[in-house]
Amino acid sequence: MVAARAANVVLMFYVSVLKSLVDKRLYKGLTKDLNKRVKEHNSGWTRSTKAYRPWKLVYFERFQTLHEAREREKYLKSGIGREFLKNILDS
Numbered sequence: 001m002v003a004a005r006a007a008n009v010v011l012m013f014y015v016s017v018l019k020s021l022v023d024k025r026l027y028k029g030l031t032k033d034l035n036k037r038v039k040e041h042n043s044g045w046t047r048s049t050k051a052y053r054p055w056k057l058v059y060f061e062r063f064q065t066l067h068e069a070r071e072r073e074k075y076l077k078s079g080i081g082r083e084f085l086k087n088i089l090d091s
Contacts, residue, residue, distance in 0.1 A: 013069035015076065017059040017085060020052035026085065027055065028076045030069050034060060058089060 014034045018027040018041060027049055031037040038057050044050045063069040075081040 010064070013063045013066055015061050015063065015069050015073045016057060017076065017089075018049070018055040019058045019089075020049075021054050021056055022052050025052060026058075026082075027052075028073060028081075030073045059085065 011032065014031050014037075016029055016031065016034060016037065018029070018038065019025070020027070027041070029037065034057070038055065040046060041049045041055045042053055044053065049055065061072060063072065076085060
């Protein structure tokens with residue numbers, strides 16, 4: 001009998017920054033499926049972003065662990081993180 005082997009699946013986590021094309025506000029979030037999450041925001045599934053549609057993906061980072069991604073998301077939502085985003089998005 002041959003033992004079944006688990007596929008080597010590498011989960012990735014994404015921290016993304018979306019920009020509202022209505023009023024230029026930024027939304028920072030965390031997801032496993034970046035394309036699906038952007039579509040959800042633009043289809044109105046997310047109550048907090050529904051009024052500011054459409055959204056455009058302007059920045060993302062990829063992480064191997066959920067912990068790393070959460071820490072980066074928290075950083076981007078902080079004052080110094082907002083300054084970091086302002087500097088890289090304005091250039």
